[in-house]
Amino acid sequence: MSHENTFLIGKSFASFALAYPWDPSKIVIVLDHRTPANTATTASVHAHIRALVKEYGIEKFFDAGEGICHQIIVEERLVRPGQLVLGTDSHTTTAGAVGAFATGIGATEMAGVWATGSLWLRVPRTIQIELSGRLSTGSYAKDVALDLTRRLGPSGADYRCLEFAGDAIPSMTVSSRMVLTNMAMEAGAKAGMVEPDVVTTDWYKGHEANLDVVLSDKDANYEDRVKMDISGLPPMVSGPHKVEHAKSVDKMEGIRVDQAFIGTCTNGRLEDLLAAARVLKGRKVHPGCRLIVAPASRKVLIEAIGKEAAQTIIAAGGTILPPGCGPCLGSHEGVLGAGEVCISSSNRNFRGRMGSDEAEIYLASPATVAASAVEGKITDPRRLLV
Amino acid sequence: MSGQGRVWKFGDDVNTDLIISGKHLDNYDPAHLASHAMEGANKDFASVVRQGDIIIAGANFGCGSSREQAVMALKHCGIEAVIARSFARIFYRNAINLGLTVVVSPNAADVFQDGDSVALDLPGHRLVSITGNRSSDLEPVPAHVKLILDEGGLVPFIKKRLKENRFTVDMELVTQARRLHGSPSDNAPEPP
Numbered sequence: 173m174s175h176e177n178t179f180l181i182g183k184s185f186a187s188f189a190l191a192y193p194w195d196p197s198k199i200v201i202v203l204d205h206r207t208p209a210n211t212a213t214t215a216s217v218h219a220h221i222r223a224l225v226k227e228y229g230i231e232k233f234f235d236a237g238e239g240i241c242h243q244i245i246v247e248e249r250l251v252r253p254g255q256l257v258l259g260t261d262s263h264t265t266t267a268g269a270v271g272a273f274a275t276g277i278g279a280t281e282m283a284g285v286w287a288t289g290s291l292w293l294r295v296p297r298t299i300q301i302e303l304s305g306r307l308s309t310g311s312y313a314k315d316v317a318l319d320l321t322r323r324l325g326p327s328g329a330d331y332r333c334l335e336f337a338g339d340a341i342p343s344m345t346v347s348s349r350m351v352l353t354n355m356a357m358e359a360g361a362k363a364g365m366v367e368p369d370v371v372t373t374d375w376y377k378g379h380e381a382n383l384d385v386v387l388s389d390k391d392a393n394y395e396d397r398v399k400m401d402i403s404g405l406p407p408m409v410s411g412p413h414k415v416e417h418a419k420s421v422d423k424m425e426g427i428r429v430d431q432a433f434i435g436t437c438t439n440g441r442l443e444d445l446l447a448a449a450r451v452l453k454g455r456k457v458h459p460g461c462r463l464i465v466a467p468a469s470r471k472v473l474i475e476a477i478g479k480e481a482a483q484t485i486i487a488a489g490g491t492i493l494p495p496g497c498g499p500c501l502g503s504h505e506g507v508l509g510a511g512e513v514c515i516s517s518s519n520r521n522f523r524g525r526m527g528s529d530e531a532e533i534y535l536a537s538p539a540t541v542a543a544s545a546v547e548g549k550i551t552d553p554r555r556l557l558v
Numbered sequence: 559m560s561g562q563g564r565v566w567k568f569g570d571d572v573n574t575d576l577i578i579s580g581k582h583l584d585n586y587d588p589a590h591l592a593s594h595a596m597e598g599a600n601k602d603f604a605s606v607v608r609q610g611d612i613i614i615a616g617a618n619f620g621c622g623s624s625r626e627q628a629v630m631a632l633k634h635c636g637i638e639a640v641i642a643r644s645f646a647r648i649f650y651r652n653a654i655n656l657g658l659t660v661v662v663s664p665n666a667a668d669v670f671q672d673g674d675s676v677a678l679d680l681p682g683h684r685l686v687s688i689t690g691n692r693s694s695d696l697e698p699v700p701a702h703v704k705l706i707l708d709e710g711g712l713v714p715f716i717k718k719r720l721k722e723n724r725f726t727v728d729m730e731l732v733t734q735a736r737r738l739h740g741s742p743s744d745n746a747p748e749p750p
Contacts, residue, residue, distance in 0.1 A: 179586060180626060184713050188720060206584055214584045262624040262648055276624040278652035284716050292702055326571045327618035331647055360621060360646060414571070501580035501623075522575040522622060524598045 173200040173259035175241050177279045179217045181260065182224045184283030193228055193286035200232040201225060202244050207236030207496045210504035239469025239495040242266040242437040246350065247469055249379045253368045254386040258285060263437050263519065265357045269349035270375060271368035271386060273333070276357070296362045297395040298333045301352075303340035305403030310554035312447065313348035314439055314517065314537035317355035318408040320400065322418035330360035332395065335388065340402050341366060346375050347441040354438045355519055358415040407540045407553055411521040412532035421540060421552045431514040432457075432545035433526075434538045435466030435493070436500045439517035442475045444538040449481035451542035451556050457489035458548030464491050464506045466498030490545070502526040508533075515544045562688055563610040563638050567672035568599055570616035574649065577620065577628040591627050592635035609636035612676055612685070614666045616642065620649020626656065633658045639678055641666045641685060641696065654703050657711035666694035 174181055178201050185193065193199060201221065209215035218236065225233045234244050242263055245251045253271035257264060260282045267274035277291070285291050301320065307313075334356045336349070344352075349366045356364025366372075368385045376383050410418040434440070434448050445467065457463045465485050467473040473495055476482040482492060499506030500518045508514055508531035516526070521533035536544070539553035546556060576598035578591055585591075596603040613619075613632070619642035620628060629652045632640065639659035643666075653660040659680070666685055670676060675688040686693040699707060709715040 177624075177626070187713055188717060190720070211584050217584070217586075260624055260626075262622065264624075276648050278624055278626045278629075278648060278655055280626060280655040280712050281651060284655075284712050287716055287720065326621055327644065327646070330618065330644065360618065362647060501583075503580055503584060507581070520573075520575070520622065522573045522598075524579050524581075525575045527581070529598060 173202070173241055173245055173257065173261075173264065174279070174282055175202050175261060176205045176214070176217055176221070177260050178221045178224065180279035181282045181286065182220070184280045185286050188283070188287045190287055193230075194289040196229045197231065199230045199286065200234075200241070200245055200250055201230055202234040202238065202241035203236045204240045204496045205501060206503050208494065209236070237470065237494050237496070239467070239472070240437045240440065240497055242350070242354065243441065243468035243472070246270060246346065247471055249376060252376070252383065253372060254384040258282065258291065262357050263354050265361060265364045266350050266354040266437055268353040268356070268363050268365040269346055270372055271365060273363050273365065275363050294331070296331055296333045298335050298392070299329060299396045299398060300335045300337055300394045302338040302397060302399045303336060303402055304338050304399070305340055305401045306343065307340075307402055308404060310539060310552070310557050311402075311405050311407055312537040312539065313344060313351035314355075315405055315408040316400070316402050317351050318410045318415070318418040318535060319405060320398075321355060321358045321410070321415050322408075323398065324359035325416050326358065326414065327360045329356065331362055332360075334359070334361045334364045335394075336364065336366045337388070342369060342371065344371070345443060346371060347443045350441070351438055358519055407537060409515070409534050409536045409540065409550060411534040413521060413523045415519070415521060415535065421536070421550065424534065424550045425552060427534070427550040428513055429461050429515050429544045429549055430512040431506060431508065432461055432463045432541045433466075433499060433506060433514060433516040433518065434464070434541050435468065435498045436516075436518040437468065437497075438519040439538050440466055440468030440472065442472050442479070442481075444517065445472065445476040445481045445485070446479060448538045448542040449484040451539050451553055452484050452488040452490070452546065455488055455546045455556070457545045461545050461548045462491070462506070463489060463542070463545040464493060464499065466493040466505070467495045469495050488546075499526055515541050515550060517541050561610050562675050562677055563612045564608065565670050565672060565674040565676055566596075566600070566603065566607065566611060566613045567667070567670070568613060568615040568619070570643075571618045571621055572599060572615055573622035574620060574625050574628040575622055578625065578631040580623075583625060583627055586627070588630050588634040591631040595631040595635040604635055607635050607637065610638045611636060612638050612678065613640045614642070614670050615640065616667050617644045619645050621646035624648045624652070626652045629653050629656045629658050641694075643667055654706050655712035657707065659707070661699065662697040663694050664697070666696075669694040
């Protein structure tokens with residue numbers, strides 16, 4: 173799987189002078205990072221990729237506006253339990269939510285995979301994250317992920333696989349699980365996985381052919397076990413500049429917010445837009461703040477319209493962007509200026525990521541982002557959910 | 559032993575947004591990328607860095623995105639090697655694949671200061687100061703990684719092996735693809 177960086181893959185692949193990739197049916201390409209094109213350069217990159225897709229007979233191609241690659245491959249059931257998934261994006265770990273081993277690689281080695289169907293990988297050691305209890309109102313999988321990143325640190329899971337287990341998992345949707353496996357990357361993990369269960373097999377209803385569910389060995393040897401009781405976990409806010417700088421929302425409340433962004437491969441799914449709409453219903457975005465929402469896929473947007481979440485967001489004064497990565501990586505559609513503060517449902521708050529080096533990014537759940545948009549300052553969503 | 563280079567010191571967790579910001583990624587030209595290298599961590603770096611200079615960093619260098627442009631930017635602005643206490647995995651793989659020397663050192667960040675003049679002694683597994691009075695240890699490069707580095711990166715590595723027919727290509731799939739999408743252009747050589 174690859175996105176705009178298919179341009180680089182294509183360049184390296186062309187130097188092998190092969191007529192076709194080893195198996196075009198296994199290649200997925202999604203244009204999502206700068207869609208619709210933000211510059212003339214991007215437009216020609218997109219055009220180049222469209223031509224390459226035709227030339228090589230790559231049928232699993234999703235053009236600008238379809239959504240984010242990590243969302244598409246799960247939503248379209250292109251990834252299945254037990255598979256090995258390689259993507260030229262660090263958040264490829266997201267697909268581990270359905271029990272695949274999914275990991276990020278670079279563009280040049282993807283060209284090698286296109287040419288040969290092979291790649292070197294070291295089998296990682298596994299850290300088990302045992303989640304127990306139940307989230308209370310106003311807290312979400314994102315708050316668990318931020319708290320876990322705080323505990324592990326930015327390299328606490330380097331080269332390791334994170335396996336999410338425990339009695340909190342069965343009540344989590346595939347979308348919520350994707351938040352955990354997506355954010356596993358922020359602790360450096362090579363992969364984040366959730367053992368397939370009935371929620372997973374339900375996800376593949378109507379797509380059961382050759383469903384190969386791989387379960388953890390009962391006597392599996394874990395390098396470490398981290399236990400987290402998520403009952404009573406408060407909403408968390410991370411930042412600025414480091415994901416592991418996570419604190420409970422009460423320690424961050426009152427910080428001025430110029431822009432609030434809901435979307436991305438972390439939190440741009442239907443349940444995220446519904447959570448935001450619940451907060452925004454009958455309210456208005458604060459006059460000093462902009463609310464920007466980018467659904468993770470076209471399907472998410474259609475469903476959000478069906479459930480009136482999109483209408484609620486727009487009525488509250490929010491702007492809905494086309495499905496895609498939006499302003500998360502700072503190339504367009506909501507770039508931050510010097511001195512501006514953004515609260516975002518994305519996964520990275522690195523300095524300069526969304527624009528100016530002098531801007532600040534805080535990370536939180538869609539509900540916390542929505543509540544902060546209403547108040548124009550970082551706000552505990554539980555205040556607006558009563 | 560390589561020539562002499564200046565040390566550029568950076569701390570822990572230098573992420574790929576600091577190495578090359580997302581706003582510069584729409585243009586893949588190496589010279590463009592090099593002109594913005596390390597901009598997020600040191601604004602003067604790209605204009606002052608010279609061919610042969612060496613980056614010494616703390617733990618988890620290159621964390622964050624999978625963007626290969628981070629390696630392209632460093633390589634094309636002249637960086638000879640990145641020596642760090644540890645590397646984030648995708649950055650490490652990208653560096654090897656593009657032929658940028660990356661070496662783990664437990665103590666280089668303690669021994670050397672920003673602006674020091676050093677020489678890289680890869681066969682001797684050490685980094686030494688030009689005055690010769692200080693040196694730090696370098697961990698040996700793993701054997702499977704060295705195979706790729708010795709060829710100058712992944713593209714020449716794979717090219718050589720394709721020529722030697724060391725990968726099997728499923729001809730059935732190639733035939734199918736050809737049937738669906740027509741013959742490849744005339745000047746493209748046949749797959750092995």
